[in-house]
Amino acid sequence: MEFHTDSGVVRAVNRVSFDLSPGETLGIVGESGSGKSVTNLAVLGLIAQPPGKIAGGSVQYDGQELLELDQRQWQQIRGKKIAMIFQDPMTALNPFLTVEEQLIEVTMLHLGLGRTEASQHAVQLLQKVGIPAAEKRIRDYPHQFSGGMRQRVMIAMAISCQPDILIADEPTTALDVTIQAQILELMKSMQEEFGTAIIFITHDLGVVASTCDRVMVMYAGQKVEQATTRELFNQPRHPYTIGLLNSAPRWDQSDEQLQAIDGQPPDLLNLPAGCSFHPRCQFVQDECLQEIPPLVTLNGDPPRQHACLRDLSTCKGGEPG
Amino acid sequence: MQVLMFLLKRFGWMIVTVWIVFTISFFLMRHIPGGPLNGERVLSEAVRARLEARYNLDAPLSEQYFTHLWNTMRLDFGPSFKLQDYTVNEVLAQGLPVSAALGILGMVFAISIGMTSGVISAVRRNSVYDYSFMLLATLGIAIPNFVLAAMLIVIFVFNLQMFPAAGWGDLNQIILPAFCLGAPFAGYIARLTRTGMLEVLGNDYIRTAYAKGLSPRTVVLKHGLRGALLPVVSYLGPAIAGILTGSLVLERIFVIPGMGSHFIEAAIQRDYTLAMGALLTYTVLLFVMNTMVDLAYSIIDPRVKLE
Ligand SMILES: Nc1ncnc2c1ncn2[C@@H]1O[C@H](COP(=O)(O)OP(=O)(O)OP(=O)(O)O)[C@@H](O)[C@H]1O
Ligand SMILES: [Mg+2]
Numbered sequence: 222m223e224f225h226t227d228s229g230v231v232r233a234v235n236r237v238s239f240d241l242s243p244g245e246t247l248g249i250v251g252e253s254g255s256g257k258s259v260t261n262l263a264v265l266g267l268i269a270q271p272p273g274k275i276a277g278g279s280v281q282y283d284g285q286e287l288l289e290l291d292q293r294q295w296q297q298i299r300g301k302k303i304a305m306i307f308q309d310p311m312t313a314l315n316p317f318l319t320v321e322e323q324l325i326e327v328t329m330l331h332l333g334l335g336r337t338e339a340s341q342h343a344v345q346l347l348q349k350v351g352i353p354a355a356e357k358r359i360r361d362y363p364h365q366f367s368g369g370m371r372q373r374v375m376i377a378m379a380i381s382c383q384p385d386i387l388i389a390d391e392p393t394t395a396l397d398v399t400i401q402a403q404i405l406e407l408m409k410s411m412q413e414e415f416g417t418a419i420i421f422i423t424h425d426l427g428v429v430a431s432t433c434d435r436v437m438v439m440y441a442g443q444k445v446e447q448a449t450t451r452e453l454f455n456q457p458r459h460p461y462t463i464g465l466l467n468s469a470p471r472w473d474q475s476d477e478q479l480q481a482i483d484g485q486p487p488d489l490l491n492l493p494a495g496c497s498f499h500p501r502c503q504f505v506q507d508e509c510l511q512e513i514p515p516l517v518t519l520n521g522d523p524p525r526q527h528a529c530l531r532d533l534s535t536c537k538g539g540e541p542g
Numbered sequence: 543m544q545v546l547m548f549l550l551k552r553f554g555w556m557i558v559t560v561w562i563v564f565t566i567s568f569f570l571m572r573h574i575p576g577g578p579l580n581g582e583r584v585l586s587e588a589v590r591a592r593l594e595a596r597y598n599l600d601a602p603l604s605e606q607y608f609t610h611l612w613n614t615m616r617l618d619f620g621p622s623f624k625l626q627d628y629t630v631n632e633v634l635a636q637g638l639p640v641s642a643a644l645g646i647l648g649m650v651f652a653i654s655i656g657m658t659s660g661v662i663s664a665v666r667r668n669s670v671y672d673y674s675f676m677l678l679a680t681l682g683i684a685i686p687n688f689v690l691a692a693m694l695i696v697i698f699v700f701n702l703q704m705f706p707a708a709g710w711g712d713l714n715q716i717i718l719p720a721f722c723l724g725a726p727f728a729g730y731i732a733r734l735t736r737t738g739m740l741e742v743l744g745n746d747y748i749r750t751a752y753a754k755g756l757s758p759r760t761v762v763l764k765h766g767l768r769g770a771l772l773p774v775v776s777y778l779g780p781a782i783a784g785i786l787t788g789s790l791v792l793e794r795i796f797v798i799p800g801m802g803s804h805f806i807e808a809a810i811q812r813d814y815t816l817a818m819g820a821l822l823t824y825t826v827l828l829f830v831m832n833t834m835v836d837l838a839y840s841i842i843d844p845r846v847k848l849e
Contacts, residue, residue, distance in 0.1 A: 267749055292758065300755035307753075312746035316845060317768040326764075327754045362844040378754070 222256070222263050222442075223274045229490045233259040234442045236516070241386065244412060246419040248433030248450065250426065250465065254486055256442035257422045258308060261388045264420075265305055266295055282386070301331040304384040306392045308422075310371035314363040320347075320374050321359040324381060331382045346377040351403050369396045376404060380411055387411075388420045393428065405432055426469040430454060435523070438462050441487045441497040444516065448525035458527040458534060460502045496530065504531050548848040549833070556829040563825050564614060564818070568607055571814055578623035578812045597623065597815075610818075619819035624811050630819035633804055638823065640710060641793065641800035645785045647716060648723030652781065656728040657774065660735025664743065664770070665762055675732060682729030687788055691722045691795045708797040719796040723788050727781045731774055738770035745769070768842055775839050782831045786824060 222234035234256040241247055249257050262268050264280050266287065280287040282303065290298070307313035315323055324346065325339035334342060340359075347355035350373040363371055376392060389408070393401040405428070411417055421433055429436055429450060436453045438446040438461065446459040457463045464482035484501035487493065493500055499509040514528045579585060579593055594600040597620075598609055613620055619630035659675040666672055682690075698718060699707045705718050742748065743766055751765040752758075793802030801820060808816035840846045 262749075265753055267753055269744075296755045296757055298755070299753050305753045307746065307750055309746060313750045315747040315751070315765050317843060318765070326756065326760075330755060364845050375750075378750075 222259055222268065223276050224272045225274060226272055231489045232442055233489065234263065237439065237444045239437055239447065241418045241420065243385065243416040243418050245435070246412065246421055246433045248429040248436040249420060249422045249439060250424065250429060250436060251439035252486055255439040257439055258390055261305065261390060261420060261422065264388065265299060265303060266290070300327050301382050302384055303386040303388065304379040304382065305388040306375050306379045306390060308390040310368055310375050313375055314371055316363055319360055319362055324378055327378060327381050342381070346381055347374070349407060350377045351400060369400060372396060373404070383411070383415045384417065386418045386420065390422045391424065426465065438465065441492060442489060443497070444526070444528065445498065446527040449523065452525055456534065459529045460504050460533065461498050463533070504533065506531065544848055552833045556826065559829065560822055560825055564611065564822060567818060567821055568610065571812065571817065572603065576812055578814055597621070614822065620815040622816045623813040624807065624816070630815045633816060634819055634823060637799065637801040637804050640798060641789055641802065644716060644720055644723060644789050644793070644798065644800060647720035648785055648789070649782070651721055651724035652727035652731055656731025657735050660732040661739055661762070661767070663732065663736040664739030667740065676736070679729035679732040682725040687722050687726060688791055688795060690725055691719070691792060694718055694722060710798045719792045719798060723785060723792050727784065730777060730781070734773045734777055735770055738773045739766060742766045742769035771842055772839065775835060775842065778835045779832045783828055786827070
């Protein structure tokens, strides 16, 4: 996945692969700019070309190669089979249309509902995501809603057709803690009821721990580690993951023990040679400067992966073993 | 309620504006050397006195002002100086509908041609359509409408013989002048629509619309067009003013019996009453049009508050 910009070609996502089974929740974590959103926009074929370009790869859903779909086939997938909650609720809703209009057009299209039916359905959805006085508020425009309420409208929109896959790009960032818990609960119950698979993009490792079955960690547009949530938290194998875990507040640690990861996020136009994380890595060795670490797959159920030249299996956030 | 308050406020402003326009032009007209009775013919003293009495020109200026103002408030513009058998109201009643028909059709041409080509240009950016529409738009803006009129008359009237050269009363006779009138505005509107549409299509909410599985057609026309319409609607105010002045020229070329000829003649021949009547009518017209534009803007964009 590349962007052809005036200052050069940005490899926004490279060598990233993941799979997803029904009813599963996959977390994607990584710092800002690591390519989480671009990866998932590419899954839905929503990267504007140009400047974007999918230089190679494959996205398969239900035995279908999505990258080869034509416009009409895409329309059958988007919103119906795979739906997405976008990151920024302030700009993702159309300011010129009422919330009702934006909600009902999806169900009228994919579920074949009539206007009144779709409208009732939409009110129920808004109630589900916790919007008070939904029958009245539904006729409002997005600018009359707060950021958190817009986020909930986005969520209602995405779940309105009970998609097989729900891509949630930081869906709860704009919400306060109680609402956040409600939304997570809602997504979980939908998952249990309909077997929805969820891709959960977030900065919040606490949310990952409580919601995700597996986690993929991204750095500079690449997958650096993937494991079950339990494994990842107990035994991280990539220094970046270790850094992330150490920099996240945890209930069993006091604030003084928090350590931010040193250094700046990498410039995608000018990635360091070798392992792109090496300038910030506390375990760096000579070979890390030359060799691009391959993605190592370890046997297990499910198998876990990491991309680091060093064996950090015995360390836990401290010195290498 | 809000709309009513807005309309009332606008109406108040309109009255004030009309009064100011009236006052300024009343004194300006009488300050310019020459008067309505200094024509080609030399009038005898007796005739002049009788005419001055008839038009109230023998009264002191302040009295003339207040009489004229009072009559104007009663929507009575008085007798025309030059078209001596008619009142100004009669002249307006005859000329206005003609000019209005021409102006409205010109505007319809401008909006429909401009918006359609603008949307196509934006959606098919950098295609042959885009380049040809934008070239035409530039030509439409650059070529003065009397030149365009001359060219079209040569092509369609003399060579193809599709339309009559001039006159009024037939649908055939209105198409060519209305097209010439609308052409530059169609060009502007096409460019504004293209730019607006391109900007709107880059918005996040357009991506959301695609993510819902809507067809490109629905995305562009339902989710994109409204935003792209806003710059066009803002431009309609100045465009309407431009159409009014543009029609003065085109009515002359195509010999159309609208307001245009009266307006120009009245100004040249110091026909005080007719000039005043035409001027005030145009002022009111512009005000009403601009109010409608503002109203339309607030309907399209719910975030905009009328004030
Ligand atoms: N249209 C674009 N043109 C050029 N570069 C882009 C474009 N869109 C994204 N990128 C680049 O792709 C990289 C990945 O962006 P992405 O939005 O996926 O990050 P992210 O991991 O979602 O970050 P965040 O946590 O802030 O949402 C960034 O470096 C960004 O600059
Ligand atoms: Mg993102």
